[in-house]
Amino acid sequence: MRREAPQRLSDYGPLAFPAIMLTVFFVIPFGTMIAVSFFQRQQGGFYTPAFVFSNYERFLSLFFAHVLGFSLMLAVLVAVCCVAIGVPFTYLMTKMSRRAQIVWMVALLSVLSLSEVIIGFAWSTLLSRTAGITNLMVTLGLMDTAVALSPGFPAVLTAMVYQALPYTILVLYPALVRLDPTLTEAARTLGASPLKAFFTVVVPALRTTILATLIMVFIFALGSYLLPQILGRPQHWTLSVLITDQAIYQSNMPFAAAMAVFLVLVTLGMVALTLFAGRKREETT
Amino acid sequence: MSSLLHRFYFALVGLFLASPLIVVAGVSVNAKQTLAFPPQGFSLSWYADIFIDTGWRNALFASLILAILSAALAVAIALPLSWFLWRRIAPWANVFQLLGIAPFTLPPVITALGLLTFWATTGFYGQPWTAVISHAIFFVTLPLVTLTLGFTAIDRSLVEAAATMGADDRTIFRTVVLPLITPYLVSGYAFAFVLSLNEYIVAYMTVGFTMETLPIKIFNALRYGYTPTMASVTVLFVVLAAVIYSLIARFGDLLKLLGANSEEQS
Numbered sequence: 001m002r003r004e005a006p007q008r009l010s011d012y013g014p015l016a017f018p019a020i021m022l023t024v025f026f027v028i029p030f031g032t033m034i035a036v037s038f039f040q041r042q043q044g045g046f047y048t049p050a051f052v053f054s055n056y057e058r059f060l061s062l063f064f065a066h067v068l069g070f071s072l073m074l075a076v077l078v079a080v081c082c083v084a085i086g087v088p089f090t091y092l093m094t095k096m097s098r099r100a101q102i103v104w105m106v107a108l109l110s111v112l113s114l115s116e117v118i119i120g121f122a123w124s125t126l127l128s129r130t131a132g133i134t135n136l137m138v139t140l141g142l143m144d145t146a147v148a149l150s151p152g153f154p155a156v157l158t159a160m161v162y163q164a165l166p167y168t169i170l171v172l173y174p175a176l177v178r179l180d181p182t183l184t185e186a187a188r189t190l191g192a193s194p195l196k197a198f199f200t201v202v203v204p205a206l207r208t209t210i211l212a213t214l215i216m217v218f219i220f221a222l223g224s225y226l227l228p229q230i231l232g233r234p235q236h237w238t239l240s241v242l243i244t245d246q247a248i249y250q251s252n253m254p255f256a257a258a259m260a261v262f263l264v265l266v267t268l269g270m271v272a273l274t275l276f277a278g279r280k281r282e283e284t285t
Numbered sequence: 286m287s288s289l290l291h292r293f294y295f296a297l298v299g300l301f302l303a304s305p306l307i308v309v310a311g312v313s314v315n316a317k318q319t320l321a322f323p324p325q326g327f328s329l330s331w332y333a334d335i336f337i338d339t340g341w342r343n344a345l346f347a348s349l350i351l352a353i354l355s356a357a358l359a360v361a362i363a364l365p366l367s368w369f370l371w372r373r374i375a376p377w378a379n380v381f382q383l384l385g386i387a388p389f390t391l392p393p394v395i396t397a398l399g400l401l402t403f404w405a406t407t408g409f410y411g412q413p414w415t416a417v418i419s420h421a422i423f424f425v426t427l428p429l430v431t432l433t434l435g436f437t438a439i440d441r442s443l444v445e446a447a448a449t450m451g452a453d454d455r456t457i458f459r460t461v462v463l464p465l466i467t468p469y470l471v472s473g474y475a476f477a478f479v480l481s482l483n484e485y486i487v488a489y490m491t492v493g494f495t496m497e498t499l500p501i502k503i504f505n506a507l508r509y510g511y512t513p514t515m516a517s518v519t520v521l522f523v524v525l526a527a528v529i530y531s532l533i534a535r536f537g538d539l540l541k542l543l544g545a546n547s548e549e550q551s
Contacts, residue, residue, distance in 0.1 A: 032406055115485045174544025
């Protein structure tokens with residue numbers, strides 16, 4: 001059956017339910033959030049309709065600049081780590097047998113499904129003094145006493161890479177599994193070592209994919225809302241953590257909403273900027 | 286030599302992915318109520334606790350019901366939408382495809398906060414059913430992606446043949462389309478189910494003060510008192526996810542769902 005344009009109004013029937021659901025429960029909530037970001041906060045966690053910019057004015061502080069800078073830096077760092085580990089991993093995985101690929105994929109999907117609560121709990125246990133990895137070191141005689149490795153920046157970074165790595169591999173997989181194998185074969189025939197073939201043929205051929213993956217992992221990492229809170233100190237809190245904190249514990253919905261709107265804008269802005277930079281570079285080369 | 290290097294690299298990544306789970310599994314079999322590792326003594330009582338302790342059992346049931354219903358609702362939204370986009374030429378309808386993908390792509394806090402303000406404004410804040418709708422919207426992306434993939438895989442000449450024989454849209458859907466997309470329907474449901482089971486922030490922001498799902502319960506335990514039950518629940522979740530994904534791989538084509546070309550390849 002060929003695709004046809006809808007002729008009668010009843011042809012639109014199947015679209016009604018999805019369209020209503022997505023509009024009422026996604027578009028309208030999104031709009032509500034934007035509206036609330038301009039509302040006036042009252043004492044005791046309530047807010048009244050208004051049109052004030054005071055929630056946005058609070059961004060103009062050194063504290064907020066620090067949080068924003070740290071959030072972006074952390075997300076970039078996580079994205080770079082994940083892509084650096086993920087690209088060779090995914091490339092080698094696509095060369096494995098179907099069976100082995102399926103086993104790895106099941107494992108990766110299982111880790112990806114874990115909520116941040118569980119990842120945070122698991123890593124805080126692994127890095128703790130009583131139940132941590134350092135106990136193993138002591139048992140093996142590598143260390144004298146067990147120490148706590150969290151909270152701290154390395155703990156936050158490690159757990160966030162842990163969270164984002166399966167995602168990175170899943171994003172890279174479709175592009176890498178369809179990569180023309182004759183490309184590397186040609187390079188190998190011409191005498192390149194596997195490592196050289198990987199860096200001179202595979203990586204350049206995947207430049208666009210890698211850039212796109214970096215952006216997607218960056219956005220993913222920017223959304224991490226619990227790990228910096230569980231594994232870090234207050235100076236490691238990101239924008240997402242701050243939004244949750246303001247909305248739930250400080251009961252300041254207008255400010256939380258303003259920060260969320262800001263986060264959307266930052267996310268979209270970074271995507272646009274990266275796409276723009278990518279196009280510019282392609283034009284010059 | 287390079288093959289040895291490959292293995293070492295894979296072992297390293299595997300160890301990285303597994304190590305927190307190994308520690309958690311170790312903690313979950315402690316004999317006493319401590320989070321010690323290596324575990325002191327051996328006991329499976331913390332696994333029994335998930336089902337015996339009222340708090341944990343209620344949280345487990347809340348999570349299961351939420352996941353079963355919200356995944357079903359997500360599929361109910363995604364199926365007609367993906368069918369319509371496959372059957373009809375209506376470029377503007379792609380807006381809804383985009384709306385279906387957005388909640389999952391944006392940072393989750395944003396979807397969660399949007400829904401929180403929405404439920405608070407409409408006065409339904411805290412009702413258990415709001416969590417079902419919220420999760421369905423948040424995870425609609427997954428069945429939408431698998432179903433869109435499933436529809437593109439349908440050979441249109443099959444459908445054409447049925448139409449030539451005089452079958453109408455409804456009959457074609459029931460006899461030709463539905464059997465062909467069932468694997469994608471099931472895997473879309475399964476993805477949404479597993480992720481809903483694990484989801485924390487949207488559930489917390491919508492019903493966090495009136496209902497405890499397992500992730501919320503774990504988070505509260507993390508703040509107000511550790512117990513090895515947290516570890517046993519974690520192990521249960523990992524095993525459940527692994528079993529469900531293995532079933533998808535066993536009865537469907539997992540690699541194709543994730544973007545590989547087809548079964549014949551490699």
